[in-house]
Amino acid sequence: MAIAIELQNITRAYGTVNALDNVSLKIEAGEFFTLLGPSGSGKSTLLKIIGGFEEPTGGSVLFNGEDVTSLSANQRPSNTVFQDLALFPHMSVGQNVAYGLQIQRVPKSEIVERVIDALDLVGLSGFEDRNVNLLSGGQRQRVALARSLIMEPGVLLLDEPLTGLDEQLRQQMRDEFGYLHEKTGATFILVTHNQDEALSLSNRMAIMKGGQLVQVDPPTTFFEHPKNSFVAGFMGMDCLIKPDRVSMENGSPVATVGDTRITAVNNAEIVPGRDYVLAIRPDQIRFEAGGASGPTSIKVTVKTIRYRGLFYDIHAEFSNGEQLLMTHPVEGAGNLPATGEVVNISFSPGAPLILLQE
């Protein structure tokens, strides 16, 4: 695959603070790439540097192998859907969408045709003369998309475009992004702090923290092999257990939590002197029949049980006070342990992971 965008050692400093710290990244043509991270991680700054709205203090930006670092936004073959959409409030829907083509002096008849096509693509046929200020959030979103897509950009940059929409609309627009990505074949780069969006849309994604890329991989890898506890936490592995110590036994890391020994999947090389955590998703933990005298040696005390509709949330505790969260299906409500009961648990294959504490 051809490389659409290459970032080489991008650094962006604000005063003494590095918003971006030596970021290097290659994004393939036609890829749906997501930059994921908490606020302040530098993901939006990175997108602005790709779009040409901010200049890096160091490093280069390459589009299709060409250095565009010194080119401003209006000279780059990328288009942006802004976080606040940035529709032109003094123009109608049609005028907004036609704007880029008018700047390019495309013949008027062609503009009219392409505006119709673009609005059709985003499901807003016949909205040409509407006032953009009177549209709903979702409709404004679509106008912004159409305004960018009509330029037939090689690269579409999406800067947290779904913030501010309600949950139902978010999901709808998320599906729309996937559809438009397939339909246009353009390279999409999405910035978001929502891991659901990232997982469901991306071919590959990057998790950022403190201006650096922590991990760049396809979504499934983030679940199977998160690089450290930060990534695992961000991917929704809420259950991070701090072992008292970790040792290697027969090639597998064994974590000691209170009086319980847990054999973990080898996901990281165990280096003495560093801190590790066990990462387990709530759905990877099962009760074993037989209560405290069950078949495994892992025992926890049930602390609280909460009904969540599709399942129960059960908080349990190891003997040293480390917390554990697991889920229990509603159908098995009859087998629910009582609060305060000591139960025997087991983990699904591939769990738990042992990760570097970040």
Next chain:
Amino acid sequence: MNRTVLLLATPAIAVIGLLCLAPLVLVVVWSFWTWDPSTYWIKPDLSFAAYEAIFEAGRWKVLLDSIIKALLTGLICLVIGYPAAYCIHFLAGNRSAFLLMGLFTIPFFTSYLIRSFSWRLVLGRNGMVNSTLMSTGLIDEPIEWLLFSDFAVIVGLVASYLPFVIFPLLLSMRKVEKSVLQASLDLGASFFQTLRTVLLPLTKAGCFAGFLFVFVMSLGSSTEVKMLGGAAASMISVMINDVMRVVNFPLAFAISSVVILFLLILLYVGNRHLKLAKLFEDFSW
């Protein structure tokens, strides 16, 4: 409107009525009265004599001249003030924006008489401009039309009223999201295309408000004209002053009424096309 709110607003409404509307009404009413030579005072009447007098003794020409001068001043202030406001709002940081605003305001700490007079030292026969040009050999004789001319009056007016165009422009620019300008660049527009197709249309209410401030104040100015315009120069306020000196109050009121009517029409037409009310509108959508 809620009755309590109305009650609370009554003093304010009364003050506005008393200080703004009452004098206006009196000016218009008195302009139809006639001057009584026996008492040296005006007496109630319904006479159009004062209005007819406007068309005598070249008075209408002074009116027209004044309007043209004020119009030019307003436009020049816009041309200078727009980049200044752009710079303060979009380019300067908080501290430097404050500093720049201060620089525009500090001249107002001195009396307007002194400010106007100081232009004589700049534009006069032996003023800074002429002496600089002569010493560099660009001209052999001092340029005469620099002072005591319409040029000097407009320079003085522009210098006096420039800040009044910057404040409304800043107000309207604050309502333009930076991302909207970025979006225009993103779609391929150059800086000047963005200025013409996005920023100017979005700030036209501010342009009109700023222009109106300068226009109205220039139209009512007298100091600059007296100081810099030379003996023959006239302006509406100077003319009214002259008329008052011979105690022809109805004529003075008639001229004022005509000016007020003209400004009201300007305001109405401008507002219809440029939506001045938008300046006071929040982004509620």
